[in-house]
Each structure stands twice: as C-alpha cells, then as structure tokens.
Amino acid sequence: xxxxxxxxxxxxxxxxxxxxxxxxxxxxxxxxxxxxxxxxxxxxxxxxxxxxxxxxxxxxxxxxxxxxxxxxxxxxxxxxxxxxxxxxxxxxxxxxxxxxxxxxxxxxxxxxxxxxxxxxxxxxxxxxxxxxxxxxxxxxxxxxxxxxxxxxxxxxxxxxxxxxxxxxxxxxxxxxxxxxxxxxxxxxxxxxxxxxxxxxxxxxxxxxxxxxxxxxxxxxxxxxxxxxxxxxxxxxxxxxxxxxxxxxxxxxxxxxxxxxxxxx
Amino acid sequence: xxxxxxxxxxxxxxxxxxxxxxxxxxxxxxxxxxxxxxxxxxxxxxxxxxxxxxxxxxxxxxxxxxxxxxxxxxxxxxxxxxxxxxxxxxxxxxxxxxxxxxxxxxxxxxxxxxxxxxxxxxxxxxxxxxxxxxxxxxxxxxxxxxxxxxxxxxxxxxxxxxxxxxxxxxxxxxxxxxxxxxxxxxxxxxxxxxxxxxxxxxxxxxxxxxxxxxxxxxxxxxxxxxxxxxxxxxxxxxxxx
Amino acid sequence: xxxxxxxxxxxxxxxxxxxxxxxxxxxxxxxxxxxxxxxxxxxxxxxxxxxxxxxxxxxxxxxxxxxxxxxxxxxxxxxxxxxxxxxxxxxxxxxxxxxxxxxxxxxxxxxxxxxxxxxxxxxxxxxxxxxxxxxxxxxxxxxxxxxxxxxxxxxxxxxxxxxxxxxxxxxxxxxxxxxxxxxxxxxxxxxxxxxxxxxxxxxxxxxxxxxxxxxxxxxxxxxxxxxxxxxxxxxxxxxxxxxxxxxxxxxxxxxxxxxxxxxxxxxxxxxxxxxxxxxxxxxxxxxxxxxxxxxxxxxxxxxxxxxxxxxx
Numbered sequence: 001x002x003x004x005x006x007x008x009x010x011x012x013x014x015x016x017x018x019x020x021x022x023x024x025x026x027x028x029x030x031x032x033x034x035x036x037x038x039x040x041x042x043x044x045x046x047x048x049x050x051x052x053x054x055x056x057x058x059x060x061x062x063x064x065x066x067x068x069x070x071x072x073x074x075x076x077x078x079x080x081x082x083x084x085x086x087x088x089x090x091x092x093x094x095x096x097x098x099x100x101x102x103x104x105x106x107x108x109x110x111x112x113x114x115x116x117x118x119x120x121x122x123x124x125x126x127x128x129x130x131x132x133x134x135x136x137x138x139x140x141x142x143x144x145x146x147x148x149x150x151x152x153x154x155x156x157x158x159x160x161x162x163x164x165x166x167x168x169x170x171x172x173x174x175x176x177x178x179x180x181x182x183x184x185x186x187x188x189x190x191x192x193x194x195x196x197x198x199x200x201x202x203x204x205x206x207x208x209x210x211x212x213x214x215x216x217x218x219x220x221x222x223x224x225x226x227x228x229x230x231x232x233x234x235x236x237x238x239x240x241x242x243x244x245x246x247x248x249x250x251x252x253x254x255x256x257x258x259x260x261x262x263x264x
Numbered sequence: 265x266x267x268x269x270x271x272x273x274x275x276x277x278x279x280x281x282x283x284x285x286x287x288x289x290x291x292x293x294x295x296x297x298x299x300x301x302x303x304x305x306x307x308x309x310x311x312x313x314x315x316x317x318x319x320x321x322x323x324x325x326x327x328x329x330x331x332x333x334x335x336x337x338x339x340x341x342x343x344x345x346x347x348x349x350x351x352x353x354x355x356x357x358x359x360x361x362x363x364x365x366x367x368x369x370x371x372x373x374x375x376x377x378x379x380x381x382x383x384x385x386x387x388x389x390x391x392x393x394x395x396x397x398x399x400x401x402x403x404x405x406x407x408x409x410x411x412x413x414x415x416x417x418x419x420x421x422x423x424x425x426x427x428x429x430x431x432x433x434x435x436x437x438x439x440x441x442x443x444x445x446x447x448x449x450x451x452x453x454x455x456x457x458x459x460x461x462x463x464x465x466x467x468x469x470x471x472x473x474x475x476x477x478x479x480x481x482x483x484x485x486x487x488x489x490x491x492x493x494x495x496x497x498x499x500x501x502x503x504x505x
Numbered sequence: 506x507x508x509x510x511x512x513x514x515x516x517x518x519x520x521x522x523x524x525x526x527x528x529x530x531x532x533x534x535x536x537x538x539x540x541x542x543x544x545x546x547x548x549x550x551x552x553x554x555x556x557x558x559x560x561x562x563x564x565x566x567x568x569x570x571x572x573x574x575x576x577x578x579x580x581x582x583x584x585x586x587x588x589x590x591x592x593x594x595x596x597x598x599x600x601x602x603x604x605x606x607x608x609x610x611x612x613x614x615x616x617x618x619x620x621x622x623x624x625x626x627x628x629x630x631x632x633x634x635x636x637x638x639x640x641x642x643x644x645x646x647x648x649x650x651x652x653x654x655x656x657x658x659x660x661x662x663x664x665x666x667x668x669x670x671x672x673x674x675x676x677x678x679x680x681x682x683x684x685x686x687x688x689x690x691x692x693x694x695x696x697x698x699x700x701x702x703x704x705x706x707x708x709x710x711x712x713x714x715x716x717x718x719x720x721x722x723x724x725x726x727x728x729x730x731x732x733x734x735x736x737x738x739x740x741x742x743x744x745x746x747x748x749x750x751x752x753x754x755x756x757x758x759x760x761x762x763x764x765x766x767x768x769x770x771x772x773x774x775x776x777x778x779x780x781x782x783x784x785x786x787x788x789x790x791x792x793x794x795x796x797x798x799x800x801x802x803x804x805x806x807x808x809x810x811x812x813x814x815x816x817x
Contacts, residue, residue: 077302108749115775161336163358240647240650243652
C-alpha cells in the first residue's frame, strides 16, 4: 500500500512541476501538424489545432488536480465549521444545521453542481463555487458525529465549566480529534472533485477552452473520435490514474486510522 | 450559599430528580448518598447548569450558580483530561483569560497540599497513576479558588489505600481554602466521616437529611436504616451504640 | 413506531422545503439579467428595453424575494410546472416525454449493475483474500475511478466506431439504449460489488453463525436465512447512494449519447436559461431523491428498529 501513497504523491508533484517538463507551449497552434499520431516529435500526438497533447496534459494537471485540491479544501473548511456548530450550538442549532445539510444532500451533488455552475455562467470561478458548495456535506456529517461523541467526554465538560469559549473548545478539544477521519474523507472528496471538474468541463460548464483541463480536452477530442481515437484516450487515462491512486491511498490511510483507533 | 428549591429535572422523558430542596453554606460539606441510578449524577449536572431543571430554582447567594464558577472533580480521573495535552495545560484552563501569568505560587501551594511533585504536571494523563490523576483533578478544581466545588464519586475509581489518603487531602484543603463542598458518593462511611450533613437520595427524591451523628445512631426511614446496616456489614461504617 | 414514522415523514417535508428555498435562492441570484437572456432566446435580435421589461413582468422577476418565492412555490406544490420561458409551451408534457426516455434507461442500468455485481460479489467471497476476490476488488476500484463520460466515449469508440455493432447517437430504437445502459451499469456494478462483498463478509462474521452451523443447519439455508438479511442492510443503504450516482451519470450519459431524456432536458435548459425547465427537473429530482430515502429509512426501521435512534 505504501507504493500507492508514493504514486499519489508523485501525481501531486506532477501537478506542481509537470508544466516545466512540457516539451511545447500547450497553446501553440501548429495547423500543418494537426491531428498527427504519436511520434518521436509529439509523444502523444497533436490535437485538432496541432497543439502537443503531452504538453497540454502536463499543464492540465495543474487545473484538474490543483482545482480539485482547492475545491476539496474549501469544502473541508465549510463542512468542518458547519459540522462543529451542531454539537457546540445546542439542540436547536443542531436540528437546524442537520436539516440544512439534509436539504443539500437531497440532491445528487454533481447534478446540483451542473445546475449551479451552468446558471452562474461557465468559468473557473463558477466551477469552484459550484463544486465546493455541493461538496461539504460529508465533512459536516463526520465532524458532527465525532463532535457529538466528544461532547460527553470529561475533558470537554471540564473545558465548558472552566469557561472556555465554544471557539476555544472547538480549537483545542474537537479539531485535533477530527483530523484523522476528516483526512480520510478528504481523500475521497479530492478524487470526487477530479471527476467533478472534468465532468463539468466536459459538459461545457467548467473550465473553458483553450485552457488545457483534462475534461475540456476530452470535449475537444470527442469530435475527432473517428480519425484520431487515441487523442481521446490520454486525458481520460490521466483522470482515471489520478483518481485511482488517490482512492487507493485513501483506503490505505483509512485502514491505518482504523488500526490506530483500535489500539487506543 | 448554595440553595436548591423544589428542583425537578428530566433525563429525556424520564423524571430523574423530583422536588429536591437542599442548602449548603460556605466552608461546609454536604454529602449526597444514594445507590446507582438514584439521580446523583443528574443532581450534579443540574447544579452545574449542564442540565436545565424542569421545575424549581438553584441559586448561589441569590444569583445563578454559574456566576460563582463552580468546579467539578470527576469520577473517572483520566478521562477528565484531554489525552493529547500535558496535565498542566488542562489545570490552567479555568484561569485562562483571567490571568496572563501562570500562578506559580498557588500551584506550588496546592501541589504541596496534594502531595504532588510539580514535574508530574508536564506529563500526559496516560503517564500518571489514577490516584495521581485524581489529585491533579482536584488541583484543577481548586486553582481558580472557587467558592463551590462539586465532587462526583471522587474516590470510587481509586484503590482503598489511595481512597483514605485522598479523602484526608480533600478535607485538609477544604479547611485551608474554605470552599463549600458537595460530595456525591455511594460510600456511606466516607460521608459519615467527612460531611457536615448527609442527604440520602433514592429514586430521584430526598429520603432524609441528617447530621452524620444522628444518621449513624438513628436513621429515620427504613431505607436509611437498611443503607446504614449494609455499610456496617461491609465494614465501611462502625456500629455506634 | 407510528411516532418515528411520522417523524421521518416530517423530516422529509422539512428537507424538501429547505431544498426548495435553496433552489429558489439560486435561481433568484443567478447572475446576468435572466429577463434579457430569455428575451434574446425568444425574439432573437429584436431587443428593446420594452421587450425585456415585458418579459420581466411576464416571468415574475420584478418582485421581492419572499413574495416571489411564494408565487414560485404555490403552483409547484400541485406539480404545475408552468410554461417554458423560451418556447412558451407548457413544461409538464415535455418533461413527461423526457422521463419516458430516462426511466427505462435507469432501470436497464440498474439491472445490468445488479446482474454483474451480485454474482461477482458472491464468487469473490467464496474465498476471501483469494485470487478471484482480489481480482474482483481491483476491478471494482478501477471501475469507480472511471468517469461515466469517458467510459461512454470508450464504449462508443469500441462498439460503434471500431466494430460498428451498435448505434451510438439518439434514442430511436431500444437498441440505441444498450450502450448508454452499459455505461451506467458498469459504474453501478463497480460500487455495488464492493458494498455487497463487504456486506456478505460482515454478515458471515456474525457471532451466532458458528452455533447455527454446529446445530447442523445446511450451508445453503444458513446463507439464505441468516447471512442474506444481514447483508441486506448495507445493500438498502447503497440503493440510496446508487440513486445519486445514477442520476449524476444519467445527465452525462444522455448528453454523450444524444438521448432526449432528463439530462439533456436539464443541460439544454441551463444553456438557454429556461428557468421553468431547470426548476422542473430540480423539483422532480429532489422529490424522487427524498422519497426514495424516506422509503429506505422506513425499511431500516423494519429491519432493525434501533437504527437511527441516536441520529437527531
């Protein structure tokens, strides 16, 4: 399982340093060489405008993986705050917050994201907003569950009696216990965000051309499926490998967290 | 002074306390005795304001109890401390925000009184014995010099020798500090030995309030008599007269 | 029992109201001038301020939030979806046509998913940790990592473009739904396999099973009477989760395969800023989703009355 974690880290690093390895400018149009097959000149071939696919994939990692990181992190913050407000705010706050969470959950997340991003107008910021605002509920449920179980712990009661503010109690007594479980949830949501970004972009509601995002690249490639089917394989493969690596790393993490909590 | 006036409280839909009236003066010790399920923990939670009474009032010198910042010594000493923090940090929690500096002198005095080496406070809860943890718990309860301290079965997690020792330390400190102590316990011997007054709780109601002397000699109700005889049989209480 | 059932139904109603408010707030705050967008879609180039104002009046976009919300929700409560702001046609019949394309596809996809995952999970758990088991788990992990739109494209590439066996675009004949149903079905099979597998393994670990075995109950009967019910709990949960997956996949798959179902209905409405169409789909999906989850909660109560008691 350790090798999988390395792979996930490697993919992550690729998103940061990948563009420096790109042999060509990802936006450089080269019409005479359009739709050329893989060769020593273009390792993965070129697209309909003659742009180097390998360069576009490497630059695209920054969008697909970087945005997924950003989105899953924003959702993590929203979800943790919401989830902790429930146990700290008392019964009525808890009820209100959980029903709000349920209301957000009463809709398939990706469909909601499509509607939101679509109505806001396509673009990177609507994509980020749409996927963050539909992606925080799992974090909230986990944070609330752990928060509720901590509520009756002796040291939390003592902190309350000592007159600590809810914020201080959340910071010192709740948050540290949340980290392992939320990290596991986060890996899952990170993978989901990668799929979400590429799906939205593929549908035309996300990152717009000529940005080399993987889903948007697939949208481009789709038209030329008959002539150059390979062009469609690469971006999809990039999505699958990243998602798979992150999911497996998440599984390994979950197992080690479960093992550790059993030891305690 | 602490005053409970016809207090009732519910746990869910079950009435856990009914029509409780008690009072406790500064410097005095009130022991609330009862078997498990009698409502002892509910009583503590209600006094501390963790549970709202469904009826009646609870006051400290006429104001809400929370105004006097009461503190609590818990039954399970270790779980009263965040396992990830050094003990000192938990001990200082009640005075965070009130004082910027660590009250070294007071900690020193209390540590001496509780016979705790001060370096112990740098350890984590899992690294000290249960008896030590309980004494640190008492240290935390007293650090902010509260006028009212509640003890929820403070000795029941400890072994017999440590029990005697800890009980004596609590009594000595109370004499020095002058706080009012409300001790919830099922140990009648402890109650008779250390309390100024004993209240017997049964199924959420007060069965009897008496001084230890009159309780040991002549309990008024049958239940209290059974309780006393059981304690004598167990050797927790010496037969009088 | 009746109390908890009433509570669950009340909760579902509260959740639906919450969804309605969130949806409306979203429509209300959608950037740009929806009136202008609608007017453009309807009248092409002939755009004057008068026309836009007229559209705004007509679509009810010039009131305050809550009064507009009441105006908006009242007809929806009786499932009156109003008129398309682009074509002017009533939404209901068009929506129904879309459903008739989507529903059979969803059923086919579920059937394919179950037909693959159930035998796979059973074979895998014959020998947990063995070769077949690991293969099944690996395939399933792989399957959940493949986005529906790429799988759809790959299937088109293989079966429609290279082999020329199956049609890819449109929905004229039942044959047209084979590829989209496979796309969705594979995705469902991947996650179902994992869940059914761990459900069976967990049920097998039940502490009472050795005692039953020692009593000489035949293996087949143990599987049927004791393991299956325990494995059913996670399966019921997953139906709720799969529904979300199914609806998400439907949107994408219908767009890829050019099927005039709900997904296409929704995406083209978003592009055209046809708010009545968008909200009709949103209301429908939320209704289906909440109802299914309510039913799941009720089934739970039957399987195990203790479940959900501590979940406020």
